[in-house]
Amino acid sequence: MSDCLFCKIIAGEIPSGKIYEDDDVFAFKDIHPKAPTHVLVIPKTHIATLADCDDAALLGTLMLRVKYIADEVLQLAAGYRVIINVREGGGQEVFHLHIHILGGKHLPF
Ligand code: AMP
Ligand code: ZN
16 A cells, blocks of 8 residues: 555565564564564555454464564563554554564563
8 A cells, every 4th residue: 555654664665673574474663662672563465454354364374473573583482462453442553454562571461
């Protein structure tokens, strides 16, 4: 999608702190980290919000990649938090589906 910030990051048109990429997903550092480690994992296809997505295979792939990135790339052995904000009421600001991985400190609820 031409005017989507995260599509531009995937295309390399906007720089990012990329930490992982494969055929299906792209992962990069959040520009305003809320924890010592704060990474966003996004599908390469443009999906505006979780509420718009019924693709079980894609959602399954995304969650498996989140696990791989957290455990193997970021090495968050002590644990981490996974968050998806959905629509404005859920705090979503960028309308390209993204999964937050937060870790590196104790995260009280
Ligand atoms: P959300 O509120 O769930 O839509 O989260 C959007 C996230 O994108 C926020 O945590 C922002 O800090 C992050 N963000 C916005 N622009 C950029 C950017 N250019 N590079 C990296 N992260 C960004
Ligand atoms: Zn997009």
